[in-house]
Amino acid sequence: MSVMSAQTRPVTRNWGLVRGILWTALGLAAVVAMIMDLGLSPKGMAAGFGKLGQFLAAMVPPSDGGDFSRILAALIETLAMALAGTCLGVLAAIPLGIIGAKNVVRNPVFHFIYRRGLDIFRGVPALVWALIFVAAFGLGPFGGVLALAAADIPSLSKLFAEALENGDPGPVEGVRAAGVSPLLELRFGLAPQMAPIMASQCLYFLESNFRNAAVLGIVGAGGIGFELEERIRVFAFDQVAFIILLYIVAVSLLDTASAWLRRTLR
Amino acid sequence: MSPDNAIADFEAARRRQLRRQWLKSGAGLLIASLLLAAAFHQSQFFTADIGGDPARRILDFLTRLVPDLRGEVLFRGTDTPGSLSAWFYDLPRWLDAIRETVEMAALATVFGAIGATLASFLCARNLMPWAPVRFVVRRALEVIRTLPDLVLALILVAAFGAGPTAGVIALTVSTVGSLGKLFAEINEEVDPRQLEALDAAGAGLLTRIRFGLIPQVLPNYASYSLLRLEGNVAAAGALGIVGAGGIGLELQRAITYTEFSTYLAILLLLVSVIFVIDLTSEAIRHRLILSQDREP
Amino acid sequence: MLELTALTKTFGETVAVNNVSLRIDRGEIVGVIGRSGSGKSTLLRLINRLTPATSGTVSWDGLPIYDLKGRDLRRWRRRCAMIFQQFNLAPRLDVITNVLIGVVAERPLATSLVKHFPATDRARAIRELEALDMVHAALQRAGTLSGGQQQRVAIARALMQDPELILADEPVASLDPMNAEAVMEALKTATRERGIPVLVSLHSLEIARRHCSRIVAMSKGRIIFDGCPSGLSHEEVERIYSGRLAGVTIASHNDLEVAA
Numbered sequence: 001m002s003v004m005s006a007q008t009r010p011v012t013r014n015w016g017l018v019r020g021i022l023w024t025a026l027g028l029a030a031v032v033a034m035i036m037d038l039g040l041s042p043k044g045m046a047a048g049f050g051k052l053g054q055f056l057a058a059m060v061p062p063s064d065g066g067d068f069s070r071i072l073a074a075l076i077e078t079l080a081m082a083l084a085g086t087c088l089g090v091l092a093a094i095p096l097g098i099i100g101a102k103n104v105v106r107n108p109v110f111h112f113i114y115r116r117g118l119d120i121f122r123g124v125p126a127l128v129w130a131l132i133f134v135a136a137f138g139l140g141p142f143g144g145v146l147a148l149a150a151a152d153i154p155s156l157s158k159l160f161a162e163a164l165e166n167g168d169p170g171p172v173e174g175v176r177a178a179g180v181s182p183l184l185e186l187r188f189g190l191a192p193q194m195a196p197i198m199a200s201q202c203l204y205f206l207e208s209n210f211r212n213a214a215v216l217g218i219v220g221a222g223g224i225g226f227e228l229e230e231r232i233r234v235f236a237f238d239q240v241a242f243i244i245l246l247y248i249v250a251v252s253l254l255d256t257a258s259a260w261l262r263r264t265l266r
Numbered sequence: 267m268s269p270d271n272a273i274a275d276f277e278a279a280r281r282r283q284l285r286r287q288w289l290k291s292g293a294g295l296l297i298a299s300l301l302l303a304a305a306f307h308q309s310q311f312f313t314a315d316i317g318g319d320p321a322r323r324i325l326d327f328l329t330r331l332v333p334d335l336r337g338e339v340l341f342r343g344t345d346t347p348g349s350l351s352a353w354f355y356d357l358p359r360w361l362d363a364i365r366e367t368v369e370m371a372a373l374a375t376v377f378g379a380i381g382a383t384l385a386s387f388l389c390a391r392n393l394m395p396w397a398p399v400r401f402v403v404r405r406a407l408e409v410i411r412t413l414p415d416l417v418l419a420l421i422l423v424a425a426f427g428a429g430p431t432a433g434v435i436a437l438t439v440s441t442v443g444s445l446g447k448l449f450a451e452i453n454e455e456v457d458p459r460q461l462e463a464l465d466a467a468g469a470g471l472l473t474r475i476r477f478g479l480i481p482q483v484l485p486n487y488a489s490y491s492l493l494r495l496e497g498n499v500a501a502a503g504a505l506g507i508v509g510a511g512g513i514g515l516e517l518q519r520a521i522t523y524t525e526f527s528t529y530l531a532i533l534l535l536l537v538s539v540i541f542v543i544d545l546t547s548e549a550i551r552h553r554l555i556l557s558q559d560r561e562p
Numbered sequence: 563m564l565e566l567t568a569l570t571k572t573f574g575e576t577v578a579v580n581n582v583s584l585r586i587d588r589g590e591i592v593g594v595i596g597r598s599g600s601g602k603s604t605l606l607r608l609i610n611r612l613t614p615a616t617s618g619t620v621s622w623d624g625l626p627i628y629d630l631k632g633r634d635l636r637r638w639r640r641r642c643a644m645i646f647q648q649f650n651l652a653p654r655l656d657v658i659t660n661v662l663i664g665v666v667a668e669r670p671l672a673t674s675l676v677k678h679f680p681a682t683d684r685a686r687a688i689r690e691l692e693a694l695d696m697v698h699a700a701l702q703r704a705g706t707l708s709g710g711q712q713q714r715v716a717i718a719r720a721l722m723q724d725p726e727l728i729l730a731d732e733p734v735a736s737l738d739p740m741n742a743e744a745v746m747e748a749l750k751t752a753t754r755e756r757g758i759p760v761l762v763s764l765h766s767l768e769i770a771r772r773h774c775s776r777i778v779a780m781s782k783g784r785i786i787f788d789g790c791p792s793g794l795s796h797e798e799v800e801r802i803y804s805g806r807l808a809g810v811t812i813a814s815h816n817d818l819e820v821a822a
Contacts, residue, residue: 027376030372031373034369037365037366038369038370038373038430038511039430039431040373040431040434044427047426048426048427048432048435051424052422052425055421055424055425076308077308079305080305080306080307080308080309081308083302083305084302084305084306084309084311087305087306119541119544120537120538120540120541121537123496123497124533124537125500125501125503125504127416127504127507128503128507128514128517128536131507131529132331132521132526132529135521135526136323136327136330137323140310140314141310141311141314142309142310142311144309145311170646170648170649171650171651171653173612173646173650174646174649174651174663174716175663176639177612177644177646177650178639178663178666178719179637179639179640179667180666180667181667181671183675184666184671184674184675187674188652188655188663189652192652192654192655193653193654196654212414214414214417215417218420218508225417229420232420232421240421244417247412248412248413272688272689272692272697273684273685276688276697276700276701277681279700279701280658280701283701
């Protein structure tokens with residue numbers, strides 16, 4: 001045994017080394033090819049970073065440009081959009097999630113197609129939805145709220161469906177053995193388990209929607225994104241810095257509040 | 267204690283608890299509904315003028331979104347209205363843009379993973395003994411995670427001009443933010459005995475990282491990087507909307523000409539590419555996890 | 563009177579319960595023993611149809627249980643309460659609500675959905691809890707209690723159903739000896755004071771001997787002993803628990819039957 005391993009080991013190690021070198025070379029070649037294809041040039045980079053340096057220098061000291069109340073209003077609108085969008089998304093995702101749970105609709109073919117369908121639309125960013133909703137329903141936060149909800153619905157539905165599937169069957173069976181109807185089984189066996197899980201998912205989505213909502217203004221869907229874009233376009237980077245700082249503070253406040261709520265609801 | 271006393275005591279306790287619960291959940295409900303009402307009001311959800319009767323608008327939107335394909339000419343050429351190729355009339359250009367999108371995501375993931383590895387070494391408790399450095403790096407990563415990649419892209423487009431360069435850099439930065447945190451967590455969970463053994467042998471920091479750490483963390487790094495690649499492809503799809511390269515530009519163009527059905531075509535193309543990449547990456551990640559289980 | 567006739571349950575290839583016939587009268591406390599996997603739990607779950615049988619019938623006072631559907635089946639489940647090894651309480655609901663689940667099926671749906679019950683129901687639930695020495699925890703979440711306490715709550719819920727029969731599936735397997743004793747006493751009290759027959763599966767022969775008026779032993783889905791505890795001789799015990807010996811005897815027994 002020991003003789004054998006002594007003989008084979010150097011060979012396998014060499015193979016591993018060769019394979020490692022091959023893969024690394026292949027990866028490097030791919031990276032270089034992609035860089036060339038995208039036209040990332042050192043010259044362009046240098047110029048860009050030079051400009052970026054100027055922007056950063058222009059950011060100090062941050063200034064509200066005398067428009068603090070407007071910036072604050074836009075930030076509040078962003079939060080409002082995030083709240084409304086999350087609320088709409090959750091309302092839609094609850095029935096969609098129930099339908100998608102293996103233990104509710106038992107047809108495996110339906111389940112497979114339905115869940116794959118959700119998966120397919122899970123990746124579409126809110127901004128992509130916002131672009132078309134604004135074109136369809138006009139400028140303003142309405143399209144933004146719809147876009148946030150649309151971006152959340154597939155993943156939220158999937159999470160709700162999984163939470164339903166992974167619920168502890170014990171309490172449900174305990175209630176069933178008392179001879180209650182399926183609705184009450186859900187109410188007393190499953191709902192108490194689900195509520196805290198779902199509440200905490202909703203809060204996570206609220207946090208992420210506040211981040212998503214901040215960019216929707218770029219396509220005219222309301223919120224702080226519009227103020228930001230306007231100031232970047234006129235190179236008012238001191239005000240850009242001010243907005244970003246204010247936004248970072250708002251995000252950490254929201255995250256803290258949401259973490260506290262999650263702890264309380266547990 | 268007689269049963270009647272027990273019942274009376276219980277009822278009293280129950281009333282107290284109910285009152286407490288009502289106060290708590292009533293206050294919570296009130297605050298939540300006020301917040302939501304304010305949110306819907308502020309975002310003008312029910313008051314906004316969306317150009318007439320909402321139901322009609324939505325119906326109108328859907329009819330413009332769905333292409334009117336006709337069965338009998340479905341497979342005719344581009345110049346026959348109602349055919350599939352008329353719907354996907356600019357397919358080669360869109361595929362080109364999608365290739366650009368995927369390349370942006372791939373490059374950003376590679377650069378981001380490299381950056382995140384460096385950052386994670388600087389903020390892992392068992393590798394970086396100097397607390398102030400850990401603190402600064404961690405805070406920096408936090409700030410990056412707070413900023414949406416599209417905000418970064420907006421600023422970078424102003425600096426680098428329209429095109430994929432700004433997109434790659436924006437995605438790279440946000441990848442460093444998210445992967446850096448995850449990598450640091452992986453670093454702190456490694457088996458310390460291998461590091462200690464090298465330490466005892468008098469190895470320097472680099473040797474310890476190379477032989478004590480990398481073999482342990484590499485599968486996890488790769489797995490998280492692939493997961494991030496999936497997210498990056500989706501995110502890169504939106505970057506073009508702010509001028510940072512990729513398919514987003516085509517989406518923007520379709521909207522400019524109010525060709526909703528074209529928008530749907532490009533969107534379908536994008537989600538199918540994202541879907542295929544997700545499936546592939548998922549398969550690789552499963553294999554990574556398996557191989558890790560086999561050789562601990 | 564509970565009557566099982568030729569009850570069989572197969573899971574794919576495995577026969578969990580094999581052609582079991584059994585009669586249980588009021589006032590009896592019947593212990594079902596056997597090694598794990600011998601089909602005890604399945605047998606109990608076949609009676610309230612948490613698991614559907616492959617073939618055979620169950621009847622209660624002449625009522626054919628296997629013909630019941632929907633509402634009638636649920637009414638039967640109310641008449642035969644079940645107690646589980648893992649208690650199966652709703653851990654996030656308070657104890658009193660868990661007990662009241664025993665009557666929820668008979669109350670108006672709307673008020674039940676908001677967890678509101680008539681004061682008379684609450685009073686009854688408190689009396690049941692009092693008898694089991696659990697009133698002090700009535701407003702606590704069930705999940706915060708110890709295993710023994712949870713099982714006592716589960717018994718209160720079962721008694722709240724005003725059952726005509728109690729099925730107890732390994733009720734003491736997860737409990738320490740003291741709590742196990744209390745739970746078995748509670749089941750015995752139900753039989754003694756209300757005449758409710760109890761069918762209880764047990765992993766411990768010693769507990770079955772001390773508390774049951776009759777013992778049914780199962781092996782490989784079949785009943786291989788049925789009688790009073792004193793009739794359980796050393797050889798019988800050997801046959802029930804020593805796997806290989808039992809396996810051989812049963813197998814040869816089967817072969818004989820097939821041959822005949």
